[in-house]
Amino acid sequence: MNWKTFFAMLGRDAHVARRNAIQLFMQTFLQPLLFVFIFGKVMVGSGYMPEAYKSLLLPGIIAISMTFTGVWAVAMPLIAEFQWTREIEDRLLAPISVGWIAIEKVIAGMLQALVAGLVVIPLAWLVLGRGVAISMGTPLIFAVIILLVAAFSACGGLALGCSMDQQHIGLMFSLVMTPMIFFGCTYYPWSALKTFPILQKIVLVNPLVYASEGMRATLAPQFAHLPVAAVILALVFFDVLLLVVGLRQFEKKAVT
Amino acid sequence: MAVGIRTHDLRKVYSSVPPMAAGGGIVARTSARGSKQPAKEQIPALDGLSLEVHPGEIFCLLGPNGAGKSTTVGVLTTRVRPTSGQAWIGEHDVWKEQAQVKRLIGVVPQRANLDFSLTAREILVYHGAYFGLSSKIRNERADALLEKFKLTERGNQMVRGFSGGMMQRLSIARAMMHDPQVLFLDEPSAGLDPQTRILLWEIIREYHQAGKTVLLTTHNMEEADALCQRLAIVDHGRVIALGTPGELKASIPGGFLLRLRFANQTPQLIERLQSLAGVREVRAADGTGADVYADRGGSLISEIANSAASTGAELSDVHISEPSLENLFLHHTGRSLRD
Ligand SMILES: Nc1ncnc2c1ncn2[C@@H]1O[C@H](COP(=O)(O)OP(=O)(O)OP(=O)(O)O)[C@@H](O)[C@H]1O
Numbered sequence: 001m002n003w004k005t006f007f008a009m010l011g012r013d014a015h016v017a018r019r020n021a022i023q024l025f026m027q028t029f030l031q032p033l034l035f036v037f038i039f040g041k042v043m044v045g046s047g048y049m050p051e052a053y054k055s056l057l058l059p060g061i062i063a064i065s066m067t068f069t070g071v072w073a074v075a076m077p078l079i080a081e082f083q084w085t086r087e088i089e090d091r092l093l094a095p096i097s098v099g100w101i102a103i104e105k106v107i108a109g110m111l112q113a114l115v116a117g118l119v120v121i122p123l124a125w126l127v128l129g130r131g132v133a134i135s136m137g138t139p140l141i142f143a144v145i146i147l148l149v150a151a152f153s154a155c156g157g158l159a160l161g162c163s164m165d166q167q168h169i170g171l172m173f174s175l176v177m178t179p180m181i182f183f184g185c186t187y188y189p190w191s192a193l194k195t196f197p198i199l200q201k202i203v204l205v206n207p208l209v210y211a212s213e214g215m216r217a218t219l220a221p222q223f224a225h226l227p228v229a230a231v232i233l234a235l236v237f238f239d240v241l242l243l244v245v246g247l248r249q250f251e252k253k254a255v256t
Numbered sequence: 257m258a259v260g261i262r263t264h265d266l267r268k269v270y271s272s273v274p275p276m277a278a279g280g281g282i283v284a285r286t287s288a289r290g291s292k293q294p295a296k297e298q299i300p301a302l303d304g305l306s307l308e309v310h311p312g313e314i315f316c317l318l319g320p321n322g323a324g325k326s327t328t329v330g331v332l333t334t335r336v337r338p339t340s341g342q343a344w345i346g347e348h349d350v351w352k353e354q355a356q357v358k359r360l361i362g363v364v365p366q367r368a369n370l371d372f373s374l375t376a377r378e379i380l381v382y383h384g385a386y387f388g389l390s391s392k393i394r395n396e397r398a399d400a401l402l403e404k405f406k407l408t409e410r411g412n413q414m415v416r417g418f419s420g421g422m423m424q425r426l427s428i429a430r431a432m433m434h435d436p437q438v439l440f441l442d443e444p445s446a447g448l449d450p451q452t453r454i455l456l457w458e459i460i461r462e463y464h465q466a467g468k469t470v471l472l473t474t475h476n477m478e479e480a481d482a483l484c485q486r487l488a489i490v491d492h493g494r495v496i497a498l499g500t501p502g503e504l505k506a507s508i509p510g511g512f513l514l515r516l517r518f519a520n521q522t523p524q525l526i527e528r529l530q531s532l533a534g535v536r537e538v539r540a541a542d543g544t545g546a547d548v549y550a551d552r553g554g555s556l557i558s559e560i561a562n563s564a565a566s567t568g569a570e571l572s573d574v575h576i577s578e579p580s581l582e583n584l585f586l587h588h589t590g591r592s593l594r595d
Pocket residue numbers: 256270271272299300301319320321322323324325326327328366475
């Protein structure tokens with residue numbers, strides 16, 4: 001394993017991310033913050049939603065922001081670089097085995113997702129104002145879950161980015177990301193689906209459910225949530241699955 | 257120590273996805289998989305290509321479009337998986353010891369693949385970092401290479417706005433950044449202006465003089481002639497001729513071209529020239545000159561002069577060109593390189 005090469009590639013990604021910081025910032029936070037504003041501020045303020053909804057919403061928003069950031073940060077450059085600019089070739093020719101280049105992409109995506117998750121908390125808090133009942137009773141478990149969520153988003157980005165063609169980016173968002181978000185228990189807890197028992201079972205194939213429920217379990221445990229052990233187990237499962245699929249697809253794409 | 261290149265019986269068959277499945281989106285593809293999968297088209301690119309490039313040699317692959325030059329370079333640089341056969345850089349099997357091989361090689365691809373998120377200088381510096389160069393060395397080298405390829409003023413600009421030739425120059429500079437033992441250049445002078453091409457030739461020769469092995473592809477005979485110590489002519493994924501430019505040219509009959517100029521040229525003179533031993537073809541040009549294609553060169557001159565004198569014409573200028581690679585290619589394939 002060639003750490004010098006690995007860290008040089010991470011350095012390159014960090015440099016590019018810094019250069020595009022403002023753009024990345026807007027892309028990552030505008031949508032969740034608008035959502036927080038409308039649902040957490042307007043709807044609650046006008047009395048359509050109870051005050052407690054603010055605290056329910058925030059963990060879900062963190063999960064969405066992280067997922068979106070990780071997937072986007074890994075998938076979009078990969079799609080462009082493999083098909084169009086081919087700029088990844090320079091790194092494919094670096095003295096390191098091809099799998100590690102994919103791992104580097106995953107690590108870079110995880111870091112971005114973590115930053116997104118940690119920055120959106122205070123931002124959303126600012127927007128929501130008073131009445132957010134968020135606590136961190138189990139920081140260690142929170143750390144584990146947030147890492148697993150970051151890994152899920154970055155590995156998902158790797159798998160998607162290496163399986164999709166450029167002309168399917170739009171499809172990817174309308175067919176994969178949108179249903180995932182709406183059935184991801186982000187804006188409502190999983191327990192709210194109990195009146196739709198079949199749907200409640202089906203959404204369990206959606207990894208975002210575990211991300212949102214995990215966030216809720218550690219940040220707002222006052223609401224009913226999936227057991228933490230189940231959340232961790234499921235996230236580990238999806239992390240490994242997506243990583244394996246992503247690596248395979250990456251290696252397939254890397255050589256002709 | 258210089259490093260050689262070897263391939264043994266390389267074959268590569270590409271299967272290209274039929275246009276319907278390639279463009280039809282996810283839905284079309286999955287439904288195609290469900291029912292009858294449309295037959296993939298098989299494109300043989302390499303058909304038993306064996307080569308040996310000696311350590312410290314400038315070697316050239318010459319061939320028409322689609323001959324398999326880029327595929328050969330791709331296999332040798334870990335970018336293309338051969339269908340069968342083997343390739344070595346030095347002692348290392350290209351496919352099995354990729355990381356070691358990548359350390360030894362520098363690659364200039366046919367199609368530019370520069371990192372569009374970086375400036376020209378950053379591209380060089382990060383490339384150096386990927387190869388583990390210290391920060392001092394990579395900055396020094398980046399500046400030296402920018403200077404050498406006349407890109408210093410553009411060093412801090414994003415490459416997005418570079419012209420094709422500038423990108424090409426930067427690609428070459430990047431490939432030299434980590435001072436590789438073996439340099440692959442896939443059509444390095446495509447898109448370069450004549451002056452820059454000469455500059456590139458000088459840089460390649462200089463690099464070679466430092467004891468490095470260079471493999472370049474081209475379909476420009478002049479370039480092969482000017483640069484290479486040995487060359488292989490490739491067509492349909494096979495080596496059809498191999499040797500030094502001189503050897504190869506000597507192997508073809510009728511390869512000499514004599515460009516003549518006369519005062520008072522007459523039709524009889526042209527007839528006479530045609531009848532001389534070893535002359536294949538005579539083309540009269542605008543009443544004062546003739547191009548003679550012949551098996552021999554200098555030894556024909558005295559006979560030509562005699563013929564001219566006997567018809568009252570006077571030989572005023574002679575230019576003999578040696579057998580060219582163009583003729584060689586024509587000879588071996590029945591097709592012209594410029595087709
Ligand atoms: N990725 C690919 N998929 C399918 N077919 C390919 C692919 N790459 C090359 N080919 C085919 O392989 C054959 C050889 O191509 P190659 O690029 O090696 O030729 P070349 O000698 O470099 O030609 P040129 O002078 O045009 O660069 C061609 O018929 C080409 O269509």
